[in-house]
Amino acid sequence: SQQGEEDPQALSIQEGENATMNCSYKTSINNLQWYRQNSGRGLVHLILIRSNEREKHSGRLRVTLDTSKKSSSLLITASRAADTASYFCATVRAGGTSYGKLTFGQGTILTVHP
Amino acid sequence: DAGVTQSPTHLIKTRGQQVTLRCSPKSGHDTVSWYQQALGQGPQFIFQYYEEEERQRGNFPDRFSGHQFPNYSSELNVNALLLGDSALYLCASYTQGAGGPKETQYFGPGTRLLVL
Numbered sequence: 001s002q003q004g005e006e007d008p009q010a011l012s013i014q015e016g017e018n019a020t021m022n023c024s025y026k027t028s029i030n031n032l033q034w035y036r037q038n039s040g041r042g043l044v045h046l047i048l049i050r051s052n053e054r055e056k057h058s059g060r061l062r063v064t065l066d067t068s069k070k071s072s073s074l075l076i077t078a079s080r081a082a083d084t085a086s087y088f089c090a091t092v093r094a095g096g097t098s099y100g101k102l103t104f105g106q107g108t109i110l111t112v113h114p
Numbered sequence: 115d116a117g118v119t120q121s122p123t124h125l126i127k128t129r130g131q132q133v134t135l136r137c138s139p140k141s142g143h144d145t146v147s148w149y150q151q152a153l154g155q156g157p158q159f160i161f162q163y164y165e166e167e168e169r170q171r172g173n174f175p176d177r178f179s180g181h182q183f184p185n186y187s188s189e190l191n192v193n194a195l196l197l198g199d200s201a202l203y204l205c206a207s208y209t210q211g212a213g214g215p216k217e218t219q220y221f222g223p224g225t226r227l228l229v230l
Binding site for chain 1: 118145147149153155156157158159162170172202204206208210217218219220221222223224226
């Protein structure tokens with residue numbers, strides 16, 4: 001079963017606009033990761049945020065984590081048509097026995113119109 | 115530096131048949147995980163191999179089995195295929211050997227399996 005939910009399921013914006021995707025999860029986590037997937041191909045790792053971190057930046061990406069609400073958000077600034085893809089959050093559950101097992105959400109389909 | 119590679123890219127089988135998918139991890143990685151991604155869904159964890167042993171397993175039946183070789187490459191075997199096994203099968207690798215685990219996992223392009 002999926003760990004959590006992503007919101008919205010689909011997002012359509014114009015080039016240059018910002019895109020925000022949200023992810024909720026159910027259990028205590030070690031870290032949370034965001035991945036991008038183009039047209040049903042392999043997943044590309046975007047950014048990882050640990051449970052003791054609240055915000056991370058990487059280029060045009062900004063990720064926040066609120067462990068009290070069990071939620072995370074991914075912000076893509078100044079979006080480009082090339083950002084069109086599905087975006088997934090994935091969590092690694094806290095506790096040594098689950099290390100490395102990624103539990104994914106359902107994903108958000110982002111479409112950026114030129 | 116080659117990333118994670120998987121073969122074949124596409125496969126068509128009929129119900130009841132058996133299939134073997136292959137994965138070569140990224141150079142320097144010693145741990146391989148397999149995921150199943152149904153159309154329109156997020157990937158689901160099947161199992162993980164480290165030091166040639168299955169270390170963790172998701173909620174998948176025994177029809178799904180695997181192997182890891184001394185060179186860290188891995189195979190996923192599925193027996194008695196069902197229509198519902200049609201999916202994209204993804205392999206991911208990372209290292210948890212010397213120097214401690216590295217958290218970022220790298221995914222291969224996947225094998226798309228269609229069961230008719």
